[in-house]
Structure formats: structure tokens, C-alpha cells
Amino acid sequence: MELMWTFVFILSTSVLVQFEQLIVINGQLCKVSNIQIDNEDGRQNFIELNLKRLDQEDKNACPGCNLSEDSKAGGYHSQWIATPPSFHILFTPGEFIAECDSESHEALPAGLCSRDKPACSNDVCDLEEIEDLAEIIRETNVLSQSVGNQKLDKKISVAIVHLNLGNLDKAIEGFTSVIEADPKAVVAYFGRGAAYARKGLRASSVAHKALSDFTKAIELDQYSSRPDVYIHRAQIYMMLQRYSEAYNDATKALKLIESPKVYFLRGVSSLMLELFEEAESDFRRNLVGCSDKHIQALSHFHLGLTLYYRGKVRNAVEVFKEVLKENPDNLEASLSLAQGFKELGNLRAAALRFNQTIQAYPDQAMVYKLRGNMLFDSGDLKSALLDFSKCLQLDAINANCLYMSSVSKISLGRFYSGIKDATKVMVTNSPRMKASPDFIKAHYLREYARYTHTHLDSPILSMQLEADLSPKYLDNWVKLKHFDYTNYKEQPGLQPDTRDVDKLTSIPPDLKALLCRAEELGKLSQVSVDGILPNRRINLAMGLAAIHTAQVLELKWKALKSLSKTNSNDKVIHNWRELYHTSVSYRRLASLDEPYIWVDSLPDYKSKEGYRADIPFVRGSVTNTKVTPYYELAFKLAKTMLEHYSGEGAVAYPGLKEDIQNADNCEALLNVARRRQINPHGVLVSTQVPSLRGVKDDYRLDGGVLVLSEDLTHKTVFALNVASTPDRTASYSAEMDHLLALLQDEMKKIGSNKVNDVENIISHILSITYYFYNLLPLSKGSSAVAYSVMLGLLMSVGRQITGRIPNGRLLDLEAMLAGAPDAFVMVAKRWMTIKKTTVPVSSLPKVWEALPTVRSVLEVLSINSTTC
Numbered sequence: 001m002e003l004m005w006t007f008v009f010i011l012s013t014s015v016l017v018q019f020e021q022l023i024v025i026n027g028q029l030c031k032v033s034n035i036q037i038d039n040e041d042g043r044q045n046f047i048e049l050n051l052k053r054l055d056q057e058d059k060n061a062c063p064g065c066n067l068s069e070d071s072k073a074g075g076y077h078s079q080w081i082a083t084p085p086s087f088h089i090l091f092t093p094g095e096f097i098a099e100c101d102s103e104s105h106e107a108l109p110a111g112l113c114s115r116d117k118p119a120c121s122n123d124v125c126d127l128e129e130i131e132d133l134a135e136i137i138r139e140t141n142v143l144s145q146s147v148g149n150q151k152l153d154k155k156i157s158v159a160i161v162h163l164n165l166g167n168l169d170k171a172i173e174g175f176t177s178v179i180e181a182d183p184k185a186v187v188a189y190f191g192r193g194a195a196y197a198r199k200g201l202r203a204s205s206v207a208h209k210a211l212s213d214f215t216k217a218i219e220l221d222q223y224s225s226r227p228d229v230y231i232h233r234a235q236i237y238m239m240l241q242r243y244s245e246a247y248n249d250a251t252k253a254l255k256l257i258e259s260p261k262v263y264f265l266r267g268v269s270s271l272m273l274e275l276f277e278e279a280e281s282d283f284r285r286n287l288v289g290c291s292d293k294h295i296q297a298l299s300h301f302h303l304g305l306t307l308y309y310r311g312k313v314r315n316a317v318e319v320f321k322e323v324l325k326e327n328p329d330n331l332e333a334s335l336s337l338a339q340g341f342k343e344l345g346n347l348r349a350a351a352l353r354f355n356q357t358i359q360a361y362p363d364q365a366m367v368y369k370l371r372g373n374m375l376f377d378s379g380d381l382k383s384a385l386l387d388f389s390k391c392l393q394l395d396a397i398n399a400n401c402l403y404m405s406s407v408s409k410i411s412l413g414r415f416y417s418g419i420k421d422a423t424k425v426m427v428t429n430s431p432r433m434k435a436s437p438d439f440i441k442a443h444y445l446r447e448y449a450r451y452t453h454t455h456l457d458s459p460i461l462s463m464q465l466e467a468d469l470s471p472k473y474l475d476n477w478v479k480l481k482h483f484d485y486t487n488y489k490e491q492p493g494l495q496p497d498t499r500d501v502d503k504l505t506s507i508p509p510d511l512k513a514l515l516c517r518a519e520e521l522g523k524l525s526q527v528s529v530d531g532i533l534p535n536r537r538i539n540l541a542m543g544l545a546a547i548h549t550a551q552v553l554e555l556k557w558k559a560l561k562s563l564s565k566t567n568s569n570d571k572v573i574h575n576w577r578e579l580y581h582t583s584v585s586y587r588r589l590a591s592l593d594e595p596y597i598w599v600d601s602l603p604d605y606k607s608k609e610g611y612r613a614d615i616p617f618v619r620g621s622v623t624n625t626k627v628t629p630y631y632e633l634a635f636k637l638a639k640t641m642l643e644h645y646s647g648e649g650a651v652a653y654p655g656l657k658e659d660i661q662n663a664d665n666c667e668a669l670l671n672v673a674r675r676r677q678i679n680p681h682g683v684l685v686s687t688q689v690p691s692l693r694g695v696k697d698d699y700r701l702d703g704g705v706l707v708l709s710e711d712l713t714h715k716t717v718f719a720l721n722v723a724s725t726p727d728r729t730a731s732y733s734a735e736m737d738h739l740l741a742l743l744q745d746e747m748k749k750i751g752s753n754k755v756n757d758v759e760n761i762i763s764h765i766l767s768i769t770y771y772f773y774n775l776l777p778l779s780k781g782s783s784a785v786a787y788s789v790m791l792g793l794l795m796s797v798g799r800q801i802t803g804r805i806p807n808g809r810l811l812d813l814e815a816m817l818a819g820a821p822d823a824f825v826m827v828a829k830r831w832m833t834i835k836k837t838t839v840p841v842s843s844l845p846k847v848w849e850a851l852p853t854v855r856s857v858l859e860v861l862s863i864n865s866t867t868c
Contacts, residue, residue, distance in 0.1 A: 149181075149182065152178050152181055152182055152185065155174050155177060155178050156174070156175070156178055156185070156187055156188060156191065158174055159171045159173075159174030159175045159178070159188075159191055159195075160191060162174060163191060163194060163195050163198070166198075168195050168198055168199050171191065171192075171195040172192055172195045172196065175188045175189075175191045175192035175195065176188075176192060179192070184220055186217050186220045186221050187217075189213045189214070189216045189217040189220065190213070190214065190217040190226075190228070190229050190232075192213045193209075193210045193211075193212075193213030193214040193217065193229075193232060193233075194210075194232060196209045196210035196213065197210040197232060197235070197236065204240075207236055207239055207240055208240075210232075210236050211233065211236045211237075211240070214229050214232055214233040214236065215233065217229050218230070218233070225256075226256070227252075227253035227254075227256035227257040227259075227262070230249040230250070230252045230253040230256075231249070231250070231253045231259075231261070231262055231265070233245075233249050234246045234247075234249035234250045234253065234262075234265055234266075234269070235265065237249060238265070238268065238269065238272075241272075243269050243272040243273045244269075244273060246265070246266075246269040247266060247269035247270060247273060247275075250262050250265045250266035250269055251266060254266065260285075260286045260290045260291070260292050260295045260296070260299070261292065261295055263282045263283075263285050263286055263299075264282070264283070264286055264295050264298060264299050264302070266278075266282050267279045267281075267282030267283045267286075267299065267302060267306075268302060270282065271302060271305065271306055271309070274309070274620055274621075274622070274713075274715065275620075275621075276306050276309060276310045276620065276621040276622060277621045279302070279306045280303060280306045280307065280310075282299075283299040283300070283302050283303035283306060284299075284303060285299075286299035286300075287299060287300060287303070297323070297326060297327060297330075300319065300322065300323050300326070301319075301320075301323050301330065301332060301333050301336075303319055304316045304319035304320045304323060304333070304336060305336065307319060308336065308339075308340065309622065310621055310622050310623065311622050311623040311624060311625045311628075312623075313340055313343045313344060313530060313531075313625060314344065314530075316336070316340055317337060317340035317341065317344070320333045320334075320336050320337040320340060321337065324337065329360065331357065331360075331361055331364065331367075334353060334356070334357045334360070335354075335357060335366065335367065335370055337353050338350050338353035338354045338357065338370065338371075338374075339370060341353060342374045342377075342533065343530060343531055343625070344530055345528065345529075345530065345532070345533055345534065347374070347378055347533065347534070350374055351371075351374070354367065354370065354371040354374065358371070363394060364394070365391045365392075365394035365395035365398055365401070366391075368387040368388070368390045368391040368394070368401070369387070369388070369391045369398060369400055369401050369404075371387050372384045372385075372386075372387030372388045372391065372401070372404060373400075373404065374533075375387060376404060376407070376408060377533045377535065378533050378534065378535055378536065379535040379536035379537030379538060379539070379540075380536070380864060381408045381411055381412055381537065381862065382408075382412065382862075382864055383864075384404070384408050385405060385408040385409065385412070388401045388402075388404050388405040388408060389405065392405065397428070397430045397432060397433055399425060399428075399430075399432065399433040399436035399438045399439060400436065400438050402421055402424055402425050402433075402438070403421075403422070403425050403436075403438035403441060403442055403445075404438075405418075405421050406418045406419070406420075406421035406422040406425065406442065406445060407445060407592070407593045409421065410422075410445065410449045410452075410592055410593075411537075411591075411592050411593070411858075411861075411862070412501070412858075412862045413456075413500055413501020413502075413855070413858045413859070413862060414500050414501070415449055415452075415453045415494060415500055415501075416494060416500060418449060419446055419449050419450065419494065422442045422445050422446040422449065423442075423446060425438060425439055425442035426439070426442050426443055426446065437480065440480055440481070440482055440483065441480070441593065443483035444473075444476075444477040444480075444483065444595070445592070445593055447469075447473065447490065447491050448477075448592060448593075449592065450490075450491035450492065450493065450494065451463075451465075451468065451469065451491050452589075452592060452854065453494055453495075453498060454491070454492065454495070454498070455854050456498055456501065456853065456854050456855040456858075457498070457853050457854070457855055458853060458854060459848065459852060459853060459854075460582075460585045460586065460589065460851075460853070460854050460857055461581065461582065461585055462854075463585060463588070463854065465588070465597065466597065466598055466601040470488065470489075471601060471602065471603060472484070472488065472603075473488065474595065474597050474601060474602060475602050475603050475604070477595045477597075478595045478597055478602060478779045501855050501858045501859055501862070502859065503859075503862070504859045504860065504862070504863055507863070510845045510850065511845065511850050511860075512868070513844060513845075514544075514547065514844050514845050514847065514850055515540065515544075515860060515863075515868070516868035517543070517547065517839055517844060518540055518543030518544045518546075518547055519536075519539065519540055519543055519868055520543065520868075521542075521543035521546050521547065521791055522536075522538070522539025522540050522541070522542050522543035523539055523543075524791070524801050524804065525539065525542055525543075525784065525787040525788065525791070525805075526539055527805050527809070527810055527811075528804075528805070528806075528807040528808065529625075529626055529807075529808055529809075529810060530625040530626065530628070530808075531625045531626040532626060537590055537861050538587075538590045538591065538784065540590075540860070540861060541586045541587065541589060541590035541857075541861055542583065542586060542587065542590070542784055542785075542787070542788040543788075544586055544847055544851070544857070544860075545582055545583040545585075545586035545587070545785075545788045545789075545792070546583070546788045546789070546791035546792040546795065547792070547795070547841055547844060547847050548582050548586070548792070548847040548848065549579070549582050549583060549788070549789055549791075549792025549793070549796070550791070550792040550793070550794075550795035550796040550841040551796075551841050551842070551844075551846055551847060551848075552582065553573075553792060553793065553796035554796050554841060554842060556572040556573060557572075557747050557750075557796060557797075559572050560572045560744055560747050560748055561747075561748065561750070563748075571740075571741065571744055572744065573740055573744065575733070575737055575740070576733060576736035576737055576740055576768065576772075579740070579768075579789050579793070580772070580777075580785055580786075580789050583785045583788040583789050583792070584596060584598075584778065584781075584785055586788070586857070587781050587784055587785055587788075589854065589857055589858065589861065590861060594780065594781075595779055595780070596778055596779065596780055596781045596785075597778065597779040598777060598778060598779075599611040599613075599724045599776075599777055599778065599779055600724070600726070600729055600777070602779070605724055605725065605726070605729075606725075606726065609723060610723035610724050610725035610728070611723070611724040611725075612721060612722070612723050612724075613721070613722045613723075613724070613776055613779075614707075614719045614720070614721050614722075615627060615704075615719060615720040615721075615722075615813070615816075616717065616718070616719040616720075617630070617631045617634055617635075617718045617719060617720070618631065618665075618666050618716065618717070618718040618719075619711065619715055619716070619717050619718075619719075620715035620716060626810070627810065627813060628808075629808045629809060629810075630810070630813045630817060631718075633817055634706055634718070634720065634817065635666075635669075635718070637685055637706060638669060638683070638685055638706055638708050638718070639660050639661075639663065639669060641683070641685045642660060642669065642672060642673055642676070642678075642683060642708075643656065643657060643660045645676070645678060645683070647678070649677055649678075650676050650677065650678050651675070651676050651677045652676070653675065653676070656672070656676070659672050659675070660672055666708060666716045666717075666718040667716045669708060670682055670708055670709070670710070670716055673708065681709050681710065682707070682708045682709030682710065683708050683709075684705050684706070684707055684708075685705065685706040685708075686702065686703065686704070686705045686706075687703030687704050687705070687706070687816070687817075687819075688700040688701070688702070688703055689701040689702070689703040689771075689774055689820075690819075690820045690821065691731075691735060692735060692738065692739065692767060692821060693734060693735050693738040701728070701731045701732060701735065701774075702728050702731070703774060703816065704720045704721060704722045704774070704816055705720070705721045705722070705723070706718070706719075706720055706721075707719050707720075707721050720816065722774075722776045724775070724776065724777070728775075729775065729777070732771050732772075732774065732775040735771045736768050736771050736772065739764050739767050739768045739771070740764075740768065742764050743761060743764040743765065743768070746760055746761050746764065747761070747797070750797075758797065758799070761797050762794070762797075762799065762829070762834060763825050765790060765793040765794060765797075766790070766821075766824065766825045766828050766829070767821045767824075767825060768790075768793075769786050769787075769789070769790045769815070769828075770815045770818070770821045770824040770825070771821070772786045772789075773786055773811070773812045773815035773816060774815055774816055782812065783810070783811065783812040786811075786812065787811065794834065795837060795841050796841070798836060798837050798840070799834050799835065799836060799837060800834070800835060800836070800837040800838065800839075801832040801833070801834055802832070802833045802834070802835050803831050803832045803833035804831075805831055806831060809831075811828065811831075814827055814828075
């Protein structure tokens, strides 16, 4: 046990750290309070932290280590890496020997290279001509194919000629006869493997025969003198999706010969292994001085893909533009450029590029699929459905198009045809479709669609997923596990007396006013961040939720004032969950294909580790573009804590401070942690959230945990982890209920001579939002729900937000890294510019009267435009 005393010192011009007295037991904890970070805009963050080391013996002590398998935080987990379209990479077997790919191939004997086929009589080589060509090959001894037996050497040369003439069966027969006579004939295994490869690698049996022969040739070649065998085997490994072996063989080949083709091969292997820095290096090498223009063009395009996958979307967009300048007909580059514009939120440019691509390639299913997904993600489901239908006309077993067709139809209220499409995905016999994630999603979509259909003519708040659907179903849906029907009672099929949702043909003036106001409010919540598209359908839903919440609260405030006249201490809102239930219901209807579930209803919540959600900043060489502006702040915190950790066994070596200052990436910082011998797995930095309820007792709540470690694939991970447990939720619930009580006390004073400053009310509302953001109580969508309820609370007290969230900023991350509620309140007020409302919610139709059922809500969400 050791004792640490309070002292203050300056780390740099931007970070101030104050240590406080703390007893450290077994070197497991080092508390640091008041880390001050000065931001570029002049703001200061004071953040309270604890630093822990990962327990090497505890497999569950590393939140975030399983990030690649199960990352579940809000809207950040699904495709947090930019997602360009996937293309099939097909490696043709190429030349038998590397010399045939060189500039001096014309000097090689005829028959040795397939690109220089010999001129024979009548374009067909007879046996005598083949033997003559074989003799020339044998005499030049380019391949060093001699096995010390003149008869076998001749057979090898003849088989090589057959190989390059395309007589593959005769080539295999010739090489096999040599192997039978001399089982150690290296070149015979090499040649037969090449012949198998040229027969085509789509058949697994043929690919494995080729692989076996190349491996045998390598085993028998004591000197590993030729790169060709490694190159050929690397291509086989690529086709078999054994990328690590392909990478290793390409690296061995490059030690023997520097070839643009091999650099490209290794670059693709690195790309598939997510070794993006290495892939980028290999592709860039081929852009300068590469004589093979085809390989150069391929390398240029794959460089764009690599940058895309790394999260450097803006850089990738510029590369794709360059590729298209060189070859305007490059389909893959055109689609990738469109996807790049989409990721950057530039829907107009993305749509233009997709349209241009469709004009050039009207029969390509992938073009319609990708444009359909963009339209769907922006909330234009009707247009998206047209693209998915066209995609299916061109490719009837396209799993994504069939699944997205199902989602679009169900979201538009066409349940019968939508569920039919989902069932087609579920019962498919197509291996390609079964291998798709959409195969799993379709099972959950059909169940949820059936459930929603039974509630079409009920109020929106009647849908209680956590009470009505089994915990196992919800848990597996959130984790996207294979649907397990064991002991599961399916939702009833569609009832014939319940019709589909009708198309809204006209909008009454009162309803139009309501929808237009909802659209305005929804746009206020739209963030401008790379990777997050503006979605009109979701914005409209959350705007309606805000108005619905505000109108309900207005009635409750009136009831509260009546109670105040009788000096009653009763409350009209008894717990914070009452505030959020309505908004969650609207969010669910806006996206019927996604699970927006209260995490306290999921099995993991009650486990020792709790329900974990991760917001990744970096994984390997990939950055999460959605949270990039917050990476620097989080990285500074990790560096500061790592420098001053003084637990048991931690080494404070000379030059530590310089190493930490020079660490400019997560890998370098993790290496410092290992050198300090804190733990080979990494470190955890847990943030502390000050309590407003227990200020006098200096009470703190558990915030998030900054994780610096390696994942299961040995890639460095830097992420913010939140573990929801009953104890943690109880502490946050107490804070929000306390603030809700204060809010109601303030509302009682309004209209009396005890009226307090409205700023107190606004601060209470924003503080409730602060704790909700930090709690992350939903499996996803917590951010949109929090903002919608905040809008509703403000409107219920006659206030409205007139400002927008700045570009690149996220209010939930601001809350998680603000350090304290008052810091968050200050930032939120500055961004939002809160003023008196110009459109009282009381002047609008009551949402629950204008839209009394789930059916009516789906009707308005399906409108493409309200012509506001």
C-alpha cells in the first residue's frame, strides 16, 4: 500500500493535471482529477479520470478487445469504417515463369511463354513442331528444369510447350508421367500446378490440386531459387481467401525478384488482412516507374480503396477522380467515387455520379443496389425501392437487393409483399445468399414486421417491444446472431382483415402545419459529420416525437400548477424513463429494420461485465471518420494518464516523457505502455462523471472507459467503452430523477410571485440530457432520442433552439468528454442559441389526435415531400 499526496504541475501549455490524495492498493489504481485540456476554439475541458491496467489473467478485463466482433454503441458501431463497394478480385494464372513478364520476354525461346505463342503450320502445332520447340527450351536451360535424365528432361520441355499452347490436359499428363518416374522432379510439380491453375480456380478441387503441387515444389527446392512458385501459390491462396499465406508467399517472392505484379499481389493481400498502411505502401510503389500500365492502373484504383477503408475518404475521392481521368470507363472507380461522395454527405454529387454510371452501365445490378442504398439511407424509400426492383431484374438472387426491397416495402407499410420478400431471403437455397448478413437480418425483420402489423390500428405507444418480444429474440437481434427457433414462439402471420398502410393522397392544412414544423425541428438535430447522411424520414419522425413530447409535458405542467395551489408535493412525472418512451417509439417506427432496445432488458446487462457498447476511435490503421474531431482530446487524456501512472511494477524509465510526447499514434503509445511494464494487453482510462445530486459528498459516477489495447486480431484498438450494469444505471437514474424533481419544482413557481429565472429550467433540461448521453441506455439511437426529448422539454417551457450543431461535432461525444454537466450546458447553450418560441406547440394539432395510430404515423413518414 502506498500513499500519494496532492500536488499540481504544468505538463505543457495545453494540459494541466492535479493529483489528489489517494491510497493505491496493489498498484491497480491511480486517480487523477481535473485534467484540463485547452481546445483550439478556446474552450477548456476539466475531466476526471482513473487509470487502470488490464488484468492479464482476466479474459473479460478488456472492454474493446473484442471490438472487431461485437461493437454496439449507438450509431457508431454499424459500418463505422467507410464502406466502398466490394469487387471481386480475380487473379489470372499469368505466365509460367517470371521472365515472361519482363521487358526482355521476346528474347526467350518460343513456347516458353504463353504471350509469345509460336507460329505453327495452320495455327496448330503438330507433334514434330512441339518437340522442336521443346528441344530449344531444353537447350537454353532458362528454367533449369533438368532432372539429370535426358528422356525426362525432354518430357518436361514438351509439357511446358503444351502448357503455353493451352493443351492443359496433355501438359498435366506429361508432368504427371515425369513425377511418376522421378518423385523429386521440382519443375514437374511446378509445371503441373501451373496447368491446374490455368484450368480455372473456381472449382475448389482444382485449386487444391494446384496448391498441393506448388507446395511440393517449394518443399523439394532446397535453394528456393525461383520466385515463380511463390507467386503462383500466393495467387492460389488469394483465391482460397487464405490471405496471410498469400501475403507471406508474395513477401518471399519479392526477396527474389522486385516485380510490380508481386507488389500488387501483396498489396491486395494486405488490404484483405486490413494491413492498410502496408497495402498503401505497395500500391504507391507501383504508381511511379511501373512499366506495366495495367498493373499500374489496378494499383491506383486499389490505393483509393485502401484509403477508403482507412477512413481517409476525402483522400480516396481524389484518387478515384484521378483514376477516372485515366480511364473514364472504369466502373469500379465510378461507383467508389459515388460512394465516397455519399460518405461525405454530398448527396447531390453522389446522385450525379450514380446517374452517370447508370447511363454508361444500364445493365449492372451493383449500380442500382448502391444507389438504392443511398436513397434508402437518405429517407427516400420509394425511389430506393425502384432501384432495388431493377437490381433484382438483373440479378434475381442478389441478397442485399431482395432484403432491402423487403425493408423498403415494410417501412412504407406494404407488409404483405415486404414479408414475402423477407421470406424469400430466409428460404433461399443459394449459397451466395445464405452467406450474406442479410440472410440473418431477414429473420428478425420478418418477426418485427409481423409484430408491427398487429399494432397498425393501435396507438404508437402501445408497442412495448421489451414486454412483448422474448429477451432471447431481442438479444440475438442486437448481436445479429443466427436466428434460433428453439423454444421460440413466432409472431402470428398477417391477419387478412388488417389491410396494408394506404398511400396518403392529400394532406389537410392542419396536418401540413404539424408536419412542416416537425421537419424544421428534425433538421435542427441533423449533424454534419462525415459518414452520417441526412435522413428526411428519421428527421421527420424525431421532429414529431419532439412535438408529441412537448404537448404531453405542457398538459403535465398545467396539472402541476394545479397541484401547487394545494401545496401538494406530488409529481406529475415520476421517473426519467417517462420522458423518453415516446421518442423511442417514433425512432423505432422510422427504422423498422434496426433494434432500438433498452439495454436493461438484455441478458448481458445483468452479467458481471454488463452490456458493453464501444465507440471506436482507431482500430489498426483505420480511423473512425464519424468521431475524428474527438480523437485528439481522447488521445491526450490517454498520454497524460500513461505518463503519470505509478502502480505496482510500473517502470519509470529515463526518456519516458520524451517517448510519450513523441508518440503520435496508438501503436506507439501502446508500446510505451508495454515498456513501462504496466501490462502487455494495454491500459484503461476510466472517466468520472460528477454528481449534481451528491455535490456535498463529492460523489462521482462511472463514465466511459478509454481503452488502449489490441483486439483479437492483434490490431491496436483505441475506443471509448461504456458498460451498462444495474448499479451504473441506478446511479444515473438517481441523477436524472433528482434533476426532474428540481425541474418540476421550478415549473410550480412559473406564474407565481416565486417565479425563478428560466435559465435554471434550461440548465436542468440540458443536465438531464447530459446524464442520458453518458448513460447510453439504448442498444442504438440514444443520441437522436436524447436530442428529440431535449427539444420537447424546451418547447414545453416556451423555448426553442435556433442554432445548429457545428460541422464535425456530435453532442453525445461532447457530453461524454465534457468532464462535468456545467461544461456541457455551457457548450450546448452556445451552439443552440435558445430563444423564446415563435411557434407554440399549443398552436399545433395534438400529435396523438392527428396521428392516432401506428398506421397513420407510417403514412406520414412515407411521404416524400410535404411541400413545406
